[in-house]
Amino acid sequence: MLVKNWMSKPAITVNADASLVDAINLLQKYEIHMLPVMEGARLVGIVTDHDLKRASVPDWTSLTSSNERDHRLRKAISEIMTMSPFTIYDNQTIEDTAELLLVHKVSGLPVINQGGKVIGMMTKSDIFRFLLTTIGMGKDGIQIAFELVDRPGCVKEVTDMMRDYGGRVGTVFSTRERAGKGHRQAYIRLYDIDPPSLSRLKEVLNEKVKMRYIINYREKMSEIF
Numbered sequence: 001m002l003v004k005n006w007m008s009k010p011a012i013t014v015n016a017d018a019s020l021v022d023a024i025n026l027l028q029k030y031e032i033h034m035l036p037v038m039e040g041a042r043l044v045g046i047v048t049d050h051d052l053k054r055a056s057v058p059d060w061t062s063l064t065s066s067n068e069r070d071h072r073l074r075k076a077i078s079e080i081m082t083m084s085p086f087t088i089y090d091n092q093t094i095e096d097t098a099e100l101l102l103v104h105k106v107s108g109l110p111v112i113n114q115g116g117k118v119i120g121m122m123t124k125s126d127i128f129r130f131l132l133t134t135i136g137m138g139k140d141g142i143q144i145a146f147e148l149v150d151r152p153g154c155v156k157e158v159t160d161m162m163r164d165y166g167g168r169v170g171t172v173f174s175t176r177e178r179a180g181k182g183h184r185q186a187y188i189r190l191y192d193i194d195p196p197s198l199s200r201l202k203e204v205l206n207e208k209v210k211m212r213y214i215i216n217y218r219e220k221m222s223e224i225f
Contacts, residue, residue, distance in 0.1 A: 003097055004090035006130045007111045007120035013038045014047065016078040020056050023047055023077055036110040036118050037081045043110060043118050045081030055080040087112050088122060094130055097122045135189060136170050142190045142198065145212035146205065150176060150184040158209065159188065165201040167193035185212070 014023045014035045023035055027049055037045035056072050088097055088109045100109060101124060108123035135143075144162075148154050159169045170189035179185045193201070198216075205211060211225040 001094045001130070002090070003088055003092050003094065003111055003122055004120075006094060006126055007090065007122050008032075008126055009111075009120035011036055011110065011118045011120050013118060014077055015039070016044055016076065016081070018077050019074050020052055020077065020080070021073045024052055024056070024073075027052070032121075033123070034108050034121070036085070036121070037077055038118070041117065043085070043087070043112070043116075045078070045083045046085035046108075046110065047077055047081045048107070051080050051082070085110060089114070090119060094127065098127055101127070134171055135173075135187075140191070140218040141170060142193065142217065143187060143213075143215045144190060144205070145185065145187045145214075147179055147183050147185050147210040147212060148208075150179070150182055154184070155186050158186065158205070161204065161208075162188065162190055162193070162201060165193060165197045165204075167191065167197070167201070183210075 012026060012030050012032060012035060014026055014037055016037050016039050026035060027033065034046055034048040036043055037047055055075060086100060086104050086106060086109055088100060088111055090111050090113050097109060101107070108121055110118050111120040111122055113119050146158070148158065155172065155174050159172065162169055168191040170191055171187075172189075173187040174184055176184045202211075202214065206225075213222060213224045215222045
């Protein structure tokens, strides 16, 4: 789960001496929301669609002529960019990215390689894309959530049981967060199990773990316990 495998690439950048119009055109052309700002090969800042809107159209009613509006739009990006932006290396993890986004309250990070070259962007949208892909959204399957006693091999025991009933285990997420003391939450995506086997599996799971919910995406049904 490295940044280089999930980042948006190539990096769409803008020169520091480019105008607001140039940056706005790039955002619209590539349907993105921020641009790393460059001086040659050096990253010097970042500019977002919010920065551009605020700088170019603070209040049209206060501008008395088209010349004033044109003057604002010809302003250089270097005048409004955020300098020394936070960055992330391409060999760091998705978790590192999410932490930086949360801690610094930003919506995206330029990605740099070991040579310091900007090679991509990691945004909140990329994080969401990663999350939806890894949990299997958009595919048929069944998600089962439960809480169980936290001990070595506890999740494997459940996944082995699912396989015994003919299921194919996809993604598995497990955490102690929001679980009772000495317990953990687990979320498993299950495929290729027929309805009778699923019914029997549910009965067995109910006897052994604390069930939270079952969502059957194939049948568009859910059961909350």
